[in-house]
Amino acid sequence: MTRTVALHHQLGGPEQGVPLVVLHGLFGSADNWRSHARQWQAQRRVVVVDLRNHGRSPHAATMNYAVMAEDVVALLDQLGIERCDLLGHSMGGKVALSVARLYPQRLASLIVADIAPVAYDHGHETIFGAMRQVERDAPESRKQADSAMAAHVETPAIRRFLATNLERGDDGIMRWRVGLDEIEAAYADIAAEPAGEGSYSGPTLVVRGSRSDYVEDALLPQVKAVLPAAQVVTLEAGHWLHAEAPKAFHEAVDTFLAERGHEEN
Template identity: 40%
Template sequence: MKLNYKKTGSGPPLVILHGLFGSADNWFSIARELQEDFTLYLVDQRNHGDSPKSDEWNYQVMVEDLYELLGEIDEDKIFLMGHSMGGKTAMNFALTHPERVEKLIVADIAPRYYPVHHEQILQGLNSLNLAEIQSRKEADEKLAEFIPVAGIRQFLLKSLGRDSDGFIWKINLPVITENIEEVGQKLESDEQFFGETLFLAGANSDYIKDSDCEDIYSFFPNYQLIKVANAGHWLHAEQPKAVIEEIRKFLL
């Protein structure tokens, strides 16, 4: 699958993968601060952003998508970073194609299984009748009945686009809803990635627990874990300066 991506900056290649319900746009502000040091590729994973939609959606095909993208952009070896779902894609890619990854950064996700916990979000998104919605404000108000946190609604509504007929979802909402369990799947591999690996955890997030360290080590023996203070799961949005600093320290 030919993925959509944004390219900026100059220097060694750094590919960044967004999380569930996100897009390349989520990383623009980070990219602006890093573009003097790296050539950044901000990628829309399948069924997200402006990349194609597909009924097939799992980590195996997302790894294949990334491999195809590296051929397209003619980058042999990369720095690879992924957040949440993107972190799972990045981990799977590093285990499958270790020769293509110079260093790996995984943001607030561990290799373990995560039970489905997006029911309220999916219920809210699926409740919107886009044919009747007249404005983003109206969409936000209706979504608030299911999702009370304004920041989460703002994030989700970034995937609300328009075409000639009105509002559309850029995400493939039916396929994501049907296959949501795929997002939480644990890593299944007999391989290890021996390259340098940084796990960035939000100090206020429970996505990476101390009990995950043994599992992380089994796949990524050359890893370090850093907890970003005053940050939850969306650490790059909550503490961008700290995240940028850790990326620079690790990669440069």
């Protein structure tokens, strides 16, 4: 019995060259990356993925990073992609790190957005509380869902981000499309270190937010131990740096990919 699930994905752009594959973070989806994908697709093939229990991908009980890395490699096989530039944000960054450690031959380069290859001890209790409140309230509009979340999450931007996971059922009730039960049950695996051992020595970009506590200076030695070739770029942003500083984020990625392409030629 296979451990992988067939990941939903969005694909576009010219087929020549090395494809860019994008992995979202916890409670994100491929939809959150549409504006970035449109820009990259002008130059290259871009695959934006819904990881398991997210977006339009299937739900599954297991969420350790070895299995999620297998999902991604299975998708690469399905699409006939031998090597790719792999970009991952937050949880997706840990999935990307796991692919780099377990299947380094599948990567031309690695881009990790605001996550370090370590276990984190801070949780998402308020997020789970907000989402469970929506389930209990059974809202019939996004405004009602936002009011339900506001009792647990003060920041409107975070509530708007979570609301991208809402969809209306045939009965008019707004419900979560993410596998919330599976995510909450597997949260210890999500907070854990990436899968695999040792380092990935290929070309790597680590982009971090200056107002984020996910890749603080104290963690840089651990980043360098796992990613010895990493360039580290700091943007004036928080954890959702691709949304908070989209132009600067895009420029950092484009510069890195252009330099890597130049070195290969």
